[in-house]
Amino acid sequence: MPQMGESITEGTVSIWLKKVGDTVERDEPIMEISTDKVDAEIPSPTAGVLVEVLVAEGSTVEVGTVVGFVETDPSAASAAAASAREADSTAIASASAWTEAETVELHERVAAGTPVDADATADEPTEAIRAEAGEGREHESAEERPRHRSTPLVRRIAEENQVQLEEVEGTGRGGRVTKDDVLRYVARGASDGGRHRRGAGAPGDFHTHVEHPEVEPLPGDHVEAMSRMTSLIAEHMVLSRRISAHVHSYFDVDYSRLDQVRASNEQGWREQGVKVTYTAFIARAVAQALREHPRINAAISGSKVIYRGDVNLGVAVALDWGLIVPVVRKADELSLVGLANAIADLAKRARTKKLSPAEVEGGTFTITNPGIFGTTLGFPIINQPQVAILAVGAVEKRPVVITDEFGNDAIIARKRGFLALGYDHRLVNGADADRFLARVKEILESFPDSA
Numbered sequence: 001m002p003q004m005g006e007s008i009t010e011g012t013v014s015i016w017l018k019k020v021g022d023t024v025e026r027d028e029p030i031m032e033i034s035t036d037k038v039d040a041e042i043p044s045p046t047a048g049v050l051v052e053v054l055v056a057e058g059s060t061v062e063v064g065t066v067v068g069f070v071e072t073d074p075s076a077a078s079a080a081a082a083s084a085r086e087a088d089s090t091a092i093a094s095a096s097a098w099t100e101a102e103t104v105e106l107h108e109r110v111a112a113g114t115p116v117d118a119d120a121t122a123d124e125p126t127e128a129i130r131a132e133a134g135e136g137r138e139h140e141s142a143e144e145r146p147r148h149r150s151t152p153l154v155r156r157i158a159e160e161n162q163v164q165l166e167e168v169e170g171t172g173r174g175g176r177v178t179k180d181d182v183l184r185y186v187a188r189g190a191s192d193g194g195r196h197r198r199g200a201g202a203p204g205d206f207h208t209h210v211e212h213p214e215v216e217p218l219p220g221d222h223v224e225a226m227s228r229m230t231s232l233i234a235e236h237m238v239l240s241r242r243i244s245a246h247v248h249s250y251f252d253v254d255y256s257r258l259d260q261v262r263a264s265n266e267q268g269w270r271e272q273g274v275k276v277t278y279t280a281f282i283a284r285a286v287a288q289a290l291r292e293h294p295r296i297n298a299a300i301s302g303s304k305v306i307y308r309g310d311v312n313l314g315v316a317v318a319l320d321w322g323l324i325v326p327v328v329r330k331a332d333e334l335s336l337v338g339l340a341n342a343i344a345d346l347a348k349r350a351r352t353k354k355l356s357p358a359e360v361e362g363g364t365f366t367i368t369n370p371g372i373f374g375t376t377l378g379f380p381i382i383n384q385p386q387v388a389i390l391a392v393g394a395v396e397k398r399p400v401v402i403t404d405e406f407g408n409d410a411i412i413a414r415k416r417g418f419l420a421l422g423y424d425h426r427l428v429n430g431a432d433a434d435r436f437l438a439r440v441k442e443i444l445e446s447f448p449d450s451a
Contacts, residue, residue, distance in 0.1 A: 001055075001065045002042060004035055004357045009156070011035045012060040012228050013067060018050045024070060031067070032353060034228040038324065038360050041353045048072040058225075154179050161186045210235045229322035240384045248379045249430065250420035251437045254445050255395050259415060261447050272337065278395055279315070279369055280340035282419070285443035286390060287311050287332040287339070290365055293436045297364050299385040300427055314363030314383060315343050317350040318373075324350050325383060327363040371395060377418045387427050390440075393418035 001011045014032040018024055029041040030050065048070040055067040154177055158165050161182070168185045170177035212234070217223050226234070258281050269276055290297040290311045299306045313331040317324050326346035331339060349355050366383040371394035378391035395417040403409050419440065423433045 001033070001061050001063050001067055003063050004033075004038070004040065008035050008063060008357055010060055010062045013055050013057055014039065014228070015057055016053060016068075017041070018044075020050055020053055022050050024048060024050055030070075035357065038355050038357050039229060039321070039353050040355065044070060046070055046072050154182055157182050210238045227321060229324075233323060236384065237381050240381050243384060244382050244387070245425040246382065246422055247425045247428075247430065247433070248420055248422050249433045249437060250377060250418050251441050253417055253419055253441050254400075255415040255417060257445050257447050261449060264449060269337065274337050274340055275344065276336060276340045277343075278417075279367070279392065280336060280343060281444060281447065282390075282392055282440070283313055283315065283328070283331060283339050283343060283367060284334075284336050285440045285447075286365065286367060287313060287334075288443055289436055289439040291332050292439060293432065295428060295432050296388045296423070296436050298387055298427060299364075300387065300424070301385075305427060308364040310364065312362050312364045314360075314366040314386075315346065316366060316368035317347045319351060324355070324360060325363060325366055326350050326355055326359050327361065329362070366390070367392065371417060377420055379420055380422045382422055382424055387424040388433070388436075389422045391420040391422070393420065 004011065011033040012035070014034045016031045018030050024030055024044040024047065026045070026047045027043040030044040031042050033040060033042055050068060051071045052069040053067070054069075055061055055065065061067065155165070157163075157179060158168070158177075163182055163185060165177050165182075168177050168181050171181055255278065258278065261281075262276065265276070294307045297308045297311055299308070310330050311332040313328045314325040315328060317326060326349075328334070328339065328342045328346065331342075334342060346355070346359065349359075363383065363386065365386055366380075366389040368378070368380050368389065369392040370378045371392045374394050375391075377393045380389045380391045382389050395415055397413045398416045399411050400414040400416065401409055402412055402414075419437060421433050421437050
């Protein structure tokens, strides 16, 4: 399991793109994995034949775990090699009663090509394994002991939810505290008013696991498990509603000026191989307005406000299997064409699962464009820990009353569309939001010929 980013500690094997016996080329996608940041295709590190799969589709394992073997030497695909791998697989299977530390060491030995004796290993862990499992630590304190029985991911979840691990009953091997143990503990604390949690009422209280109600299927229904991406989106949206006091404002924008700019620059953009959409114009206006209205480009951290030094625009991309928000970094420093290129590149790589976790992190404001599907007006949920999100409605011709220089009114067709801002009323007041939206509208309706 590859390391997809500093904050990524585990991944789920979504699909094996190759089956055992298939030939693979170096850098050819061999499987797809899903993490809490991004779905991605993983290339084979070498050319050869996929001879064994150790981690089944749908299984979640820690970074560094051996997930399969690629045989690089055709002549080595002999009975002896197969027998050696069978022994390794037997050893891994027999590790079901081991501590996690024992299993991790086994995987490391297999990855390094060290011979593994299944029987000896299963019965007699090394001293290093025994030490990691907690033997010989009779004098450890109650606080230290569970930390040696949990993973970095579990400790991070416990810290985020202000849970002391020694208070959690571990159901893992050797009494290890698992992720599910911590999440159940947190959920139980939420249901009893927080009595099971340390520091109830602290700012991080709402950062908890979401328990979805069970619903009985009816005859003829089709039931399938949520994908990891769908599950994460569900949790993030519910938590965002709990955390932020959502309010929405919306403005009606005239896009006639943008059509003029597009018409006058279309030839030059075509020669550069660039397609500049309304989204690029809106991103340019938003990036400029965020610099002028730093309260919208901020985050709440406990009782403090973090005013972001950079304008990092997240642009939501709809996928067949979910939704992802890649980030354009320092968007206010890019030209209109630069923004158009960046947005198109991120969207393309999002749809082909080529994004890295770093490219979906660090956003300070999000733009979502349901208007491309015909939505007139949307009221989006804030992308935590940001304090605002902009939804772009469909751009369409509508009848508008226009007053000429002599004061005469006329009804004509004009390209119009709604921009809706969802904002966190804990920090952003209505006046703040309206001034920001008014500035975005002003920039769009008076856009310069080149930007």
